[in-house]
Amino acid sequence: MTPNVSAVAYGLTIPLGIAVGLAARTTYPPNSSKNLVINGIVEFVSASILMYTSLVEFMAHEILFNKQMQTTPFGRVAAAFALIYWGSGDDGSAS
Numbered sequence: 001m002t003p004n005v006s007a008v009a010y011g012l013t014i015p016l017g018i019a020v021g022l023a024a025r026t027t028y029p030p031n032s033s034k035n036l037v038i039n040g041i042v043e044f045v046s047a048s049i050l051m052y053t054s055l056v057e058f059m060a061h062e063i064l065f066n067k068q069m070q071t072t073p074f075g076r077v078a079a080a081f082a083l084i085y086w087g088s089g090d091d092g093s094a095s
Contacts (some may be wrong), residue, residue, distance in 0.1 A: 051088070055088060059084060063084075
């Protein structure tokens with residue numbers, strides 16, 4: 001039962017999100033500061049979820065499920081995680 005409910009919920013999230021977005025777009029002027037703030041927050045949340053998911057998937061497949069890394073000493077695995085986190089940081093060049 002749970003996989004079926006999860007599959008239906010997953011399939012409905014995008015259409016429901018689009019419907020909410022279309023309904024909300026007429027509630028404030030398109031060039032207002034409120035519009036810019038809301039747009040920025042939604043884009044931030046979306047990008048954050050994408051970055052988190054990609055980082056977790058990368059760490060799981062490249063480090064945790066890798067046969068070579070499973071037999072490596074803990075210090076090397078910890079260093080690999082630290083380097084991944086360091087590499088995913090902002091270098092400040094965008095500003």
